[in-house]
Amino acid sequence: MKREMQTADIEQFLYREARLLDEVRLEEWLKLFTPDGIYWVPIDDSLPRNRTVSIIYDDALRREERVYRAMSVECASQSPPSRTVHFINNVMVDRVDGETFEVRSNQLIYELRAGDYRQVGLGQMRPIVATVDHRIVLSDGEPKIALKKILLLDRNGALGNLTFIF
Amino acid sequence: MAEPMTSNDASPGELVQITDKAFRVHTRAYADADIFRLEMTRIFGRTWVFVGHVSEIPDAGDYKTSYIGTQPVIVTRGKEGGIHVLVNRCVHRGAVVAREASGRADHFTCPYHGWVYGIDGRLQGIGLRRDGGYPDDYEAPQGLFTVPRVETYRGLIFASFNAAIGSLDSHLGAAKLAIDRKFNRSPQGEIELRSRPFVGRYRGNWKFQAENIVDGYHFLFVHAGFAKLQGRYGDSTGDFGVHKGGSVDEMRKIRGRGFAYGCRQGHGMLLTPAPSHMSLLEGEFGPYFRELRDQHGDDEFQWIAGSAAASIFPNLGLIHHQLRTWRPVSVDETEVTVYPFSLKGAPDAYNEGWLHSEERFYGPAGYGQADDVEIFAVNQQGLQGDAQPWLVLDRALYNEERVDQDDRRGNHYGETPQRAIWRGWKTLMSQP
Numbered sequence: 001m002k003r004e005m006q007t008a009d010i011e012q013f014l015y016r017e018a019r020l021l022d023e024v025r026l027e028e029w030l031k032l033f034t035p036d037g038i039y040w041v042p043i044d045d046s047l048p049r050n051r052t053v054s055i056i057y058d059d060a061l062r063r064e065e066r067v068y069r070a071m072s073v074e075c076a077s078q079s080p081p082s083r084t085v086h087f088i089n090n091v092m093v094d095r096v097d098g099e100t101f102e103v104r105s106n107q108l109i110y111e112l113r114a115g116d117y118r119q120v121g122l123g124q125m126r127p128i129v130a131t132v133d134h135r136i137v138l139s140d141g142e143p144k145i146a147l148k149k150i151l152l153l154d155r156n157g158a159l160g161n162l163t164f165i166f
Numbered sequence: 167m168a169e170p171m172t173s174n175d176a177s178p179g180e181l182v183q184i185t186d187k188a189f190r191v192h193t194r195a196y197a198d199a200d201i202f203r204l205e206m207t208r209i210f211g212r213t214w215v216f217v218g219h220v221s222e223i224p225d226a227g228d229y230k231t232s233y234i235g236t237q238p239v240i241v242t243r244g245k246e247g248g249i250h251v252l253v254n255r256c257v258h259r260g261a262v263v264a265r266e267a268s269g270r271a272d273h274f275t276c277p278y279h280g281w282v283y284g285i286d287g288r289l290q291g292i293g294l295r296r297d298g299g300y301p302d303d304y305e306a307p308q309g310l311f312t313v314p315r316v317e318t319y320r321g322l323i324f325a326s327f328n329a330a331i332g333s334l335d336s337h338l339g340a341a342k343l344a345i346d347r348k349f350n351r352s353p354q355g356e357i358e359l360r361s362r363p364f365v366g367r368y369r370g371n372w373k374f375q376a377e378n379i380v381d382g383y384h385f386l387f388v389h390a391g392f393a394k395l396q397g398r399y400g401d402s403t404g405d406f407g408v409h410k411g412g413s414v415d416e417m418r419k420i421r422g423r424g425f426a427y428g429c430r431q432g433h434g435m436l437l438t439p440a441p442s443h444m445s446l447l448e449g450e451f452g453p454y455f456r457e458l459r460d461q462h463g464d465d466e467f468q469w470i471a472g473s474a475a476a477s478i479f480p481n482l483g484l485i486h487h488q489l490r491t492w493r494p495v496s497v498d499e500t501e502v503t504v505y506p507f508s509l510k511g512a513p514d515a516y517n518e519g520w521l522h523s524e525e526r527f528y529g530p531a532g533y534g535q536a537d538d539v540e541i542f543a544v545n546q547q548g549l550q551g552d553a554q555p556w557l558v559l560d561r562a563l564y565n566e567e568r569v570d571q572d573d574r575r576g577n578h579y580g581e582t583p584q585r586a587i588w589r590g591w592k593t594l595m596s597q598p
Contacts, residue, residue, distance in 0.1 A: 047362065054525060075533075076544070
């Protein structure tokens with residue numbers, strides 16, 4: 001049973017997560033999280049949870065709901081659905097505490113909704129630029145996400161459609 | 167029905183055609199850049215426009231930047247406690263003087279040539295005034311352009327460029343009912359903006375948002391997916407009892423108990439009583455609800471505890487526990503800001519429950535608002551097909567009642583609120 005991870009293992013883990021998202025294997029993506037894991041896209045990460053809304057703040061059930069919506073619910077903002085390609089760079093392990101790893105990466109995510117490119121909002125490539133913090137814990141030797149915090153570069157400004165998982 | 171207009175010089179008021187049986191709006195009212203420019207003077211330059219809430223500028227020196235149509239303004243709290251609304255443009259050569267969304271200042275300095283203005287907008291100093299560039303008796307301008315009228319209603323700050331306009335109170339008219347019922351959920355009758363807002367933009371005309379926030383018709387179509395999500399998850403993921411009913415049919419039934427209202431001033435409302443207001447009195451927040459019931463009486467309590475949505479012409483929306491404002495950027499671009507509010511004196515857990523419910527439905531990743539703005543863009547694009555240019559807003563026109571002079575009351579699923587907006591629009595756009 002693995003008790004530690006090298007930077008290369010952590011990078012591979014981040015790539016694997018990104019690949020599940022890009023290939024829309026969302027049920028598998030859900031399993032990467034710890035049961036009390038949080039998927040968080042803040043507007044202002046300096047304010048406490050009871051003080052402000054976030055763009056996304058998902059516990060396990062909310063993540064399941066988000067995946068259910070993406071896979072099984074017809075809605076205008078995802079008809080047709082988004083495709084994404086993640087690029088991950090500048091991976092650094094900021095802190096190791098026993099079996100907990102605080103990892104920061106920079107991510108450039110391109111998003112596009114395929115379909116008739118002449119229709120508004122479709123066929124248009126959008127870059128999403130973010131600093132991403134992962135708290136990864138080893139659970140029975142398996143790396144799991146306890147926290148994924150996506151700090152969008154443009155989080156304080158006017159944002160477009162973010163109804164896909166990134 | 168009038169013939170489709172082909173000339174750009176027809177009176178803009180004729181873009182809305184009203185008979186007893188039909189209510190039609192011309193494509194140009196949403197899609198013509200000349201009409202948009204005219205709206206900025208005839209509507210935003212002329213009526214009361216929402217610019218902020220008092221809780222954003224509680225103390226002397228506090229300010230926020232805002233807009234009246236396409237005019238950038240600064241809303242400030244003066245030393246004597248009054249509110250000033252100033253055009254955010256140096257009187258010297260026109261640069262923006264306040265570049266932060268909000269802050270505290272005792273003066274504003276123009277970044278170009280150092281002209282300095284007080285928090286009330288008065289010119290306090292001119293960069294290098296005494297180096298020989300100006301005579302000793304130089305008559306400097308007074309200061310930043312001061313928007314002549316500023317009034318508040320229950321903390322909502324409105325301003326008008328029209329010095330001769332009537333009172334804000336008479337402009338709001340019956341729409342005060344929606345504001346009162348929402349804010350009366352606070353035992354102190356006051357709201358506060360504490361959360362960061364959601365900000366979004368869409369490629370469509372500003373009136374799509376003005377219409378949509380009080381559109382009972384679209385919910386069960388655009389948000390049918392959301393209704394499916396509700397059927398499966400209900401309150402378990404933080405809806406906080408906001409969207410009652412586990413299916414489209416059930417939601418339709420609950421909403422059907424309410425009614426739509428159109429104010430002659432251009433505001434639309436949807437008001438629905440709480441489906442089970444008595445059970446609230448015994449629930450988790452019983453003491454809080456009992457206090458409200460005792461304050462307002464049984465009958466009014468069921469409306470306070472129910473749902474209210476309003477589109478206050480031209481740029482303020484109220485729905486759920488949020489203020490919403492839409493800013494016209496150009497004929498086909500609009501910025502929307504959603505400000506979740508908290509109720510002063512309500513239990514912390516109650517405010518927090520609402521906050522996280524807003525998060526689930528609204529914002530760029532929410533399960534409702536993202537679908538609405540998608541439709542606004544699709545709507546704008548569809549208007550390119552203008553061979554038949556008239557939009558049809560006839561729903562529940564035939565059984566709409568005329569009440570209180572020239573207001574209208576109609577079916578919850580009708581287009582009474584949208585017609586009210588267009589009546590307000592027509593009145594202002596018809597005046598040269």
